[in-house]
Amino acid sequence: MSTVPETPVVARYQDPDSEQTLAEGLEEYYASMGNLDPLEDMDPEARALFDRHDAAHVVFGCDTTIEQEVLMDTWTIFGSDVGVVAYAKYLKNPTARAIALELGVWRTIVVTVRALPAVVRVFLATRRMKKRWPWDGFAAYRERPLREIRAELGVDVRASVA
Incomplete structure (x- = not known):
C-alpha cells in the first residue's frame, strides 16, 4: 500500500501519466496564470532562470x-542537478525576490x-529518483512526453500533493 496520496489533477501536466510534451505542459502552465508570456518583460538573465x-x-x-x-x-534542490548555490542565485534574482515579498515573509x-x-x-521521493532533472539542459526534453521524462528520472508527482 502506497503512503503517497492520490494526486488531485488540476492541470493535465500534473497527471502522473500525462502524454503532453514538456512544451505543451509549459503552455498549459503559463495559461493557468492568465499570461500568454509571463517572461516577456524580464531581462535575459531573469528569463533564463x-x-x-x-x-x-x-x-x-x-x-x-x-x-x-x-x-x-524541495524538488529543485534535491531532485535536480542545480545545487544549492546556483538555486540561491535564482532566489536572489530581483524578480524572484519581488514575488516573494509580495507574498509576505510571515505568510511564507x-x-x-x-x-x-x-x-x-517530496524529499523522500527525490531520494528514489533514478536521475536528477537537468536544470540547465532541460531544452533537450521540450518535445518529449512528460510521462516518459518522469519514467526516465523516476519522478513520482503524487508526492507533490500538499
Whole structure:
C-alpha cells in the first residue's frame, strides 16, 4: 500500500501519466496564470532562470500556489542537478525576490511550516529518483512526453500533493 496520496489533477501536466510534451505542459502552465508570456518583460538573465524554474514546475507537477512553491524548492534542490548555490542565485534574482515579498515573509513561514509533512514526502521521493532533472539542459526534453521524462528520472508527482 502506497503512503503517497492520490494526486488531485488540476492541470493535465500534473497527471502522473500525462502524454503532453514538456512544451505543451509549459503552455498549459503559463495559461493557468492568465499570461500568454509571463517572461516577456524580464531581462535575459531573469528569463533564463524562470524558464528553468517553470520547466521544473511542469516536470514535478507543481502549480504556483505558495504551498506548491515550497515543494518546488524541495524538488529543485534535491531532485535536480542545480545545487544549492546556483538555486540561491535564482532566489536572489530581483524578480524572484519581488514575488516573494509580495507574498509576505510571515505568510511564507506559516505555509512552509504547515507544508513540512509534504516537504518530507517530496524529499523522500527525490531520494528514489533514478536521475536528477537537468536544470540547465532541460531544452533537450521540450518535445518529449512528460510521462516518459518522469519514467526516465523516476519522478513520482503524487508526492507533490500538499
